[in-house]
Amino acid sequence: xxxxxxxxxxxTFEIPHGDDRSRHVCNECDTIHYQNPKIITxxxxxxxxxxxxxxxxxxxxxxxxxxxxxxxxxxxSMEQGALRESWEEARLTLKNHELYQLFSLPHISxxxxxxxxxxxxxxxxxxxxxxxxxLFRESEIPWEELAFPVVHTTLKDxxxxxxxxxxxxxxxxxxxxx
Amino acid sequence: xxxxxxxxxxxTFEIPHGDDRSRHVCNECDTIHYQNPKIITxxxxxxxxxxxxxxxxxxxxxxxxxxxxxxxxxxxSMEQGALRESWEEARLTLKNHELYQLFSLPHISxxxxxxxxxxxxxxxxxxxxxxxxxLFRESEIPWEELAFPVVHTTLKDxxxxxxxxxxxxxxxxxxxxx
Numbered sequence: 001x002x003x004x005x006x007x008x009x010x011x012t013f014e015i016p017h018g019d020d021r022s023r024h025v026c027n028e029c030d031t032i033h034y035q036n037p038k039i040i041t042x043x044x045x046x047x048x049x050x051x052x053x054x055x056x057x058x059x060x061x062x063x064x065x066x067x068x069x070x071x072x073x074x075x076x077s078m079e080q081g082a083l084r085e086s087w088e089e090a091r092l093t094l095k096n097h098e099l100y101q102l103f104s105l106p107h108i109s110x111x112x113x114x115x116x117x118x119x120x121x122x123x124x125x126x127x128x129x130x131x132x133x134x135l136f137r138e139s140e141i142p143w144e145e146l147a148f149p150v151v152h153t154t155l156k157d158x159x160x161x162x163x164x165x166x167x168x169x170x171x172x173x174x175x176x177x178x
Numbered sequence: 179x180x181x182x183x184x185x186x187x188x189x190t191f192e193i194p195h196g197d198d199r200s201r202h203v204c205n206e207c208d209t210i211h212y213q214n215p216k217i218i219t220x221x222x223x224x225x226x227x228x229x230x231x232x233x234x235x236x237x238x239x240x241x242x243x244x245x246x247x248x249x250x251x252x253x254x255s256m257e258q259g260a261l262r263e264s265w266e267e268a269r270l271t272l273k274n275h276e277l278y279q280l281f282s283l284p285h286i287s288x289x290x291x292x293x294x295x296x297x298x299x300x301x302x303x304x305x306x307x308x309x310x311x312x313l314f315r316e317s318e319i320p321w322e323e324l325a326f327p328v329v330h331t332t333l334k335d336x337x338x339x340x341x342x343x344x345x346x347x348x349x350x351x352x353x354x355x356x
Contacts, residue, residue, distance in 0.1 A: 001183040005202075005211070008181035008188075018306075021251070024183075033183070036216045037250050039289060072215050073199070077282030077351040078289060099280065099349040104255030111217060111256060128196075169347035171277040173255040 006031045037109040041081040042069020044100060044154055045092055047119040049162070050135040051155065053142075054089050057131045061147035067114060067154065068092065082115045090133040093120040099169050101157065103150045107176040112150045116158070116167055138162075149174060184209045215287040219259040220247020222278060222332055223270055225297040227340070228313040229333065231320075232267050235309045239325035245292060245332065246270065260293045268311040271298040277347050279335065281328045285354040290328045294336070294345055316340075327352060 004011050004026035011024045016032050024033040044067055045052040053065040068089040072081040079097055086092040094117035101114040126133050136142075138159045146152050153172070161167045182189050182204035189202045194210050202211040222245055223230040231243040246267040250259040257275055264270040272295035279292040304311050314320075316337045324330050331350075339345045 003181055003183050003186035005179040005181050005183045005189075008186050010186075011183075034249065035252055037252060038214045039217065071212065072289075074213055074215060074287040075284050077284050078280070078349070079282070079351065080284070099347065102256070102277065102280075104257070106253050106255050106258070109252040111250075169277065169349075171256070171347075173257065 001033060001035075004029060004031055005033065035109075037104075037111055039072040039078065039081075039111045039113060040069050041072045041078045041085065041113045041115075042067050043082045043086045043092070043094060043097070043115050043117045044158060045086060045090070045094055045117050045119050045124075046158075047122070047135055050137050051141075051158065052090060052092070052119060052124065052133060052135050053151075054126070054130040055132040055134075056129065056147055057126070058129050063131065064145050064147035065142050066147040066151050069112070069114070072113075078113050079115060082113070082117075086117070087127070089127045089130050091123070091125040091127055093124075094118060095120050098167065100167055101150070101154050102169070102171040103153070104173045105150075106173065114150075114154050179211060179213075182207060182209055183211065213287075215282075215289055217250040217256065217259075217289045217291060218247050219250045219256045219263065219291045219293075220245050221260045221264045221270070221272060221275070221293045221295045222336060223264060223268070223272055223295050223297050223302075224336075225300070225313055228315050229319075229336065230268060230270070230297060230302065230311060230313050231329075232304070232308040233310040233312075234307065234325055235304070236307050241309065242323050242325035243320050244325040244329050247290070247292070250291075256291050257293060260291070260295075264295070265305070267305045267308050269301070269303040269305055270295075271302075272296060273298050276345065278345055279328070279332050280347070280349040281331070282351045283328075284351065292328075292332050 007029040009028035100116040185207040187206035278294040281290040
């Protein structure tokens with residue numbers, strides 16, 4: 001950030017009065033420009049003993065497999081965002097959404113949220129950001145071709161929880177070295 | 179947003195190519211300025227059969243009672259943010275944090291997260307954003323003087339869960355009319 005989005009003047013990076021960390025500050029119109037973590041919301045879509053993954057058509061991690069997810073938008077709930085992304089990336093119709101995983105990624109100032117959702121019908125298809133969408137049994141998961149560590153953890157936890165059919169909400173922090 | 183924070187030119191509000199909703203776009207340097215929901219993270223601090231509330235010293239809702247919480251900062255986890263806010267607002271030392279409540283508030287593009295945390299020592303005290311901090315039994319809660327609906331719901335749920343000492347993670351959406 002170099003310029004004030006309110007008045008167009010140059011901003012400085014300084015600790016505002018009464019604050020304890022540096023912010024982008026406009027000394028012309030006195031606006032403090034806060035920057036905060038972003039939420040990525042998505043689903044773990046399941047069908048019988050299988051999970052659905054999307055092969056990414058876009059960077060980063062193009063051609064690797066991921067769960068349908070994306071940036072939560074203003075004006076929607078976390079669950080609405082997860083369902084919107086599942087439609088956009090895999091044309092999925094889902095039901096019985098349960099919150100399942102939350103990850104904080106402080107090194108990139110992101111929070112990932114995944115809902116566990118049941119696939120209603122098998123007429124899913126790749127959206128514009130996916131090359132393929134496919135159901136996988138545990139033994140078929142392309143573990144070496146997953147796009148993100150949070151996808152790996154979510155799938156491992158799911159297949160670990162699956163025998164008991166009990167899926168407690170999990171909340172963890174992923175650091176740069178994980 | 180009126181000016182591009184990258185180059186200082188005027189921005190337009192239009193649907194970028196390949197997108198499906200309007201964004202602030204700079205046609206000078208081709209930057210798309212995404213705006214996304216913010217996370218408010220905090221704690222429900224408990225001690226024996228009591229909960230701790232803070233009387234707000236600042237607007238909005240000055241002089242009403244709330245749980246210690248605030249905007250999650252870049253570079254921290256949700257839990258770190260909750261503990262930081264609990265220290266800043268009530269000088270609390272806490273242990274055994276468990277994720278307890280998540281609320282989406284789409285009408286104001288916010289997500290609230292509360293951890294259930296045990297108070298370690300009773301030497302808490304108001305921080306600069308609090309007028310008072312105080313422990314309350316259920317019968318003592320100032321229900322008519324709570325700052326936010328999410329605080330009301332979190333306290334109701336807590337005292338409903340308390341007899342069983344079982345506190346499942348709850349995830350809900352609060353609309354403007356709730």
